[in-house]
Amino acid sequence: MTQDELKALVGRAALDHVVPGTIVGVGTGSTVNFFIDELAKIKDRIAGAVSSSHRSTERLQAHGIRVLDANEVESLPVYIDGADEIDQRGFMIKGGGAALTREKIVADLAERFVCIADASKLVTTLGRFPLPVEVIPMARAQVARRLARLGGEAVLREGVVTDNGNVILDVRGLSITDPLPMETEINQWPGVVTVGIFARHRASVCLLGTPEGVRTLSF
Numbered sequence: 049m050t051q052d053e054l055k056a057l058v059g060r061a062a063l064d065h066v067v068p069g070t071i072v073g074v075g076t077g078s079t080v081n082f083f084i085d086e087l088a089k090i091k092d093r094i095a096g097a098v099s100s101s102h103r104s105t106e107r108l109q110a111h112g113i114r115v116l117d118a119n120e121v122e123s124l125p126v127y128i129d130g131a132d133e134i135d136q137r138g139f140m141i142k143g144g145g146a147a148l149t150r151e152k153i154v155a156d157l158a159e160r161f162v163c164i165a166d167a168s169k170l171v172t173t174l175g176r177f178p179l180p181v182e183v184i185p186m187a188r189a190q191v192a193r194r195l196a197r198l199g200g201e202a203v204l205r206e207g208v209v210t211d212n213g214n215v216i217l218d219v220r221g222l223s224i225t226d227p228l229p230m231e232t233e234i235n236q237w238p239g240v241v242t243v244g245i246f247a248r249h250r251a252s253v254c255l256l257g258t259p260e261g262v263r264t265l266s267f
């Protein structure tokens with residue numbers, strides 16, 4: 049099976065986690081795109097979606113799915129999103145598509161985070177994938193120096209401006225053995241908007257696409 053076929057598989061499987069009659073939290077990325085296309089088939093059975101990016105909003109609306117502003121909802125039963133890496137505890141690295149801040153906001157509204165990913169995303173230790181950090185442009189160099197003191201080499205993602213008007217640093221060389229304290233530390237530096245470690249907002253369940261079918265990991 050190709051990687052896209054695995055993504056399509058989990059995008060379909062995620063429909064089982066959608067609660068009929070409710071608003072669905074929708075992530076961003078190539079895996080979620082498959083989910084959105086499946087969601088369109090049951091759009092009359094949901095109350096709408098809260099989206100984590102302009103890209104997902106456009107795709108949802110193109111399918112005729114109502115998109116609500118996050119400020120209009122108090123909670124969501126479920127948030128469905130991909131990941132760049134996920135470990136055996138449900139901790140993730142996200143932000144490869146620069147949508148991490150809005151993803152964390154929508155994840156925070158949700159009772160459950162359903163991660164959909166192909167098997168290549170499952171890792172023993174987070175950090176092989178360069179860690180995205182969304183930063184206010186003025187603080188770019190300052191935050192990069194602080195990351196260097198943690199052992200990471202931060203590179204500005206060229207040509208990318210987030211939906212919030214900020215920039216992304218991609219950090220190589222970090223071995224994230226203890227995701228929760230690292231998330232907390234980096235996130236409180238001045239100028240950091242969001243770090244792409246999702247430990248506080250880890251997955252409740254991961255639907256992992258494998259050549260043998262969908263493997264469900266519960267955390």
Ligand SMILES: O=C[C@H](O)[C@H](O)[C@H](O)COP(=O)(O)O
Pocket residue numbers: 075076077078079080129130131132141142143144145146147148151
């Ligand atoms: O900013 C992007 C998101 O965190 C995505 O969920 C993540 O990059 C995974 O994307 P994909 O499904 O395209 O691998």
